[in-house]
Amino acid sequence: MRLLIVEDEQRLALSLARGLRAEGYAVDVVHDGLEGLHRAGEGAYDLVLLDIMLPGMNGYRVCATLRAAGNEVPILMLTAKDGEYDEAEGLDTGADDYLTKPFSYVVLVARVKALLRRRGRSAAPxxxxxxxxxxxxxxxxxxxxxxxxxxxxxxxxxxxxxxxxxxxxxxxxxxxxxxxxxxxxxxxxxxxxxxxxxxxxxxxxxxxxxxxxxxxxxxx
Amino acid sequence: MRLLIVEDEQRLALSLARGLRAEGYAVDVVHDGLEGLHRAGEGAYDLVLLDIMLPGMNGYRVCATLRAAGNEVPILMLTAKDGEYDEAEGLDTGADDYLTKPFSYVVLVARVKALLRRRGRSAAPxxxxxxxxxxxxxxxxxxxxxxxxxxxxxxxxxxxxxxxxxxxxxxxxxxxxxxxxxxxxxxxxxxxxxxxxxxxxxxxxxxxxxxxxxxxxxxx
DNA sequence: CCTCCACGATCAACAGGCGCATGGACGAAG
DNA sequence: CTTCGTCCATGCGCCTGTTGATCGTGGAGG
The missing domain is CATH 1.10.10.10 (Winged helix-like DNA-binding domain superfamily/Winged helix DNA-binding domain)
Structure with a gap:
């Protein structure tokens, strides 16, 4: 399982990456919206953790652009409840789930696992x-x-x-x-x-x- | 989402039921351990709130019996910290979480939601x-x-x-x-x-x- | 090779059931 | 008291299940 983290806060990004690697995932990190869009567009990731406030291109637009291009990779939005952005706005752009900062690490892992599990549950008879x-x-x-x-x-x-x-x-x-x-x-x-x-x-x-x-x- | 409350204290049971219904859940209440075991065994519930001190059959045995029968319904134990029962004991019998009385209503709802999310068929919100x-x-x-x-x-x-x-x-x-x-x-x-x-x-x-x-x- | 018989295939027609929409009763909440 | 959500009852229309009759087909025996 390969994850992509798009997050410009260095400390948070590194700590997330370390934790998720400990869970056994392969994790790549980019700090720029445009860079994230390109990477995610490659189709090599099983899930994308996407911050909203990003240099280059904000998370909403990254997400919307991916979906418009027909990319269905699971996206977990990381929203900051600072009033500038509505927390539910992530729904509009096609994210599969969203987490409001600050969030507990345990919750994050649970959501990641849940999304990955959901994606793979097409064991229909x-x-x-x-x-x-x-x-x-x-x-x-x-x-x-x-x-x-x-x-x-x-x-x-x-x-x-x-x-x-x-x-x-x-x-x-x-x-x-x-x-x-x-x-x-x-x-x-x-x-x-x-x-x-x-x-x-x-x-x-x-x-x-x-x-x-x-x-x-x-x-x- | 349908919940079952197994609790013999009438006042508590009714107040929980009312609150959870206000959250949009369908709630059934039984006051007897055996009755609770049968109801939970039907498989129609998405979560069971299980008191420990119960007439008929105590909560530990209800929980253990369900698990022994292969029933995986999420169970939230309600323990009374009166020394007679160990709070961790509930986990041994197969409960998914436990709350010590008295608990705040907000905490209860949060735990319920967490369990439904975690164990639910599709874990993503x-x-x-x-x-x-x-x-x-x-x-x-x-x-x-x-x-x-x-x-x-x-x-x-x-x-x-x-x-x-x-x-x-x-x-x-x-x-x-x-x-x-x-x-x-x-x-x-x-x-x-x-x-x-x-x-x-x-x-x-x-x-x-x-x-x-x-x-x-x-x-x- | 032909005939006959039994089993299977298909069709049309009918009646009942299923699902849909609507209007209104009832109760709870504001 | 008003409003909203929930639930019930009714009538209607269409689809679907079923039936019985009729036609087709394969196999055995003469």
């Missing part, structure tokens, strides 16, 4: 089968990167097949997991949904295994 | 989803840099969605985290608040996923 991507969390399905609109039941059926991709899933098992256990209707209902899925996803994904059930395959 | 910035600490929301005035409940609902941005959050889950257990009304209430949020934030942020819930998306 997405099932991939061939050209299909089934996002369980978002309840979305994509084929070749384009979203396919499914209804709740359609999604539920596809989800069952995707959870056991390649295996044959019997209609009884699908009924069991997708429908209420009290359901006593016709098994034909599954055929109806498989049909709808084929229409929306295109043929070739769901293979019929006569007398056994269905199988979701990778083939186009 | 500013949640960004597309053009929206949800500041958990300040309970403020901005869209494209301009503040949007929300009521407490509106904010709480949006906060839940923002905490799991991109994922589908069911109405049941929203109810669980935003409303008290004393609430037994209609699910329609959530639709009312989503409607209000859409009016204030503009359409396109909160997407309805029929039969599943709502999803907060980055798109305009």
């Amino acid at each position: 997405v099932l991939r089968v061939g050209a299909l991507a089934v996002d369980q969390g978002a309840r979305r399905v994509e084929r070749d990167g384009t979203e396919v609109a499914l209804t709740a039941k359609e999604f539920a059926v596809l989800e069952q097949l995707a959870l056991r991709a390649g295996e044959v899933v019997s209609k009884a098992e699908i009924l069991e997991h997708v429908w209420d256990f009290a359901y006593d209707g016709d098994v034909n209902i599954i055929e109806v949904y498989v049909s709808a899925l084929r229409r929306k996803l295109g043929a070739g994904h769901i293979v019929t295994v006569r007398g056994a059930g269905y199988r979701l395959v990778a083939g186009a | 500013v949640l960004r989803v597309g053009a929206l910035a949800v500041d958990q600490g300040a309970r403020r929301v901005e869209r494209d840099g301009t503040e949007v005035a929300l009521t407490a409940k509106e904010f709480a609902v949006l906060e839940q969605l923002a905490l799991r941005a991109g994922e589908v959050v069911s109405k049941a889950e929203i109810l669980e985290h935003v409303w008290d257990f004393a609430y037994d009304g209609d699910v329609n209430i959530i639709e009312v608040y989503v409607s209000a949020l859409r009016r204030k934030l503009g359409a396109g942020h909160i997407v309805t996923v029929r039969g599943a819930g709502y999803r907060l998306v980055a798109g305009a």
Whole structure:
């Protein structure tokens, strides 16, 4: 994990750098706004600690410029509550969090860790089968990167097949997991949904295994 | 954010509940250790305030039992410094923090916020989803840099969605985290608040996923 | 190779449910 | 007393789940 500190107060910058290095981070320090903008723009950092009062270019503008350029690096603003700048103003420019000076060192480390953790928590369970991507969390399905609109039941059926991709899933098992256990209707209902899925996803994904059930395959 | 207070002193419990509700939290109160254990075990709470001297089962055992069951809900112990119990003992049993009675109300709120921030799913106070910035600490929301005035409940609902941005959050889950257990009304209430949020934030942020819930998306 | 049968696919139509919006009741706070 | 936030009830519109009928298809047996 590599951090960039943009802070013109020498003592504060050095003390922060030392502390964060002790936490195991690689830390670079610059003292000028413009310099900070260039460094952060390189894309080599996992997080930027950005002071507001800076020579060259102030922190707000650095942050806003980065965001305008599409740079999404996590930014933790260090604001001084001296009345000149509003503490919440950092929100406007696209910072992910802000700390008001003076702050405790423990709090800073906690925030840094929190931001880094947040960034990396994209462990969403997405099932991939061939050209299909089934996002369980978002309840979305994509084929070749384009979203396919499914209804709740359609999604539920596809989800069952995707959870056991390649295996044959019997209609009884699908009924069991997708429908209420009290359901006593016709098994034909599954055929109806498989049909709808084929229409929306295109043929070739769901293979019929006569007398056994269905199988979701990778083939186009 | 939903909190559980396990405290047998009626006056203290009620005064805490009132104060925390004023901070925008949904608060449930129980007066018995066993009852508290069961409630906390449901997994619907974001934090538990746990007194030590309790009828039914004392706070240490409640805490230890929860932890033994793999429950990781943040626990703030309320210890009475009367010599009988050691204040550090609470930490041994798996509590995340402890407060010694009598404590100031301000300190309590600060600790609660700190714990929620530290242990919460997303530890950073500013949640960004597309053009929206949800500041958990300040309970403020901005869209494209301009503040949007929300009521407490509106904010709480949006906060839940923002905490799991991109994922589908069911109405049941929203109810669980935003409303008290004393609430037994209609699910329609959530639709009312989503409607209000859409009016204030503009359409396109909160997407309805029929039969599943709502999803907060980055798109305009 | 043809026929028949059983299983599966698809379609159209209907009814109920789900979500949305609105107006107003109730209570708390100023 | 007024105002605001919260909550409830109602009606409406559209989507969705389900059904039954009809058509297609694969396999076994003659």
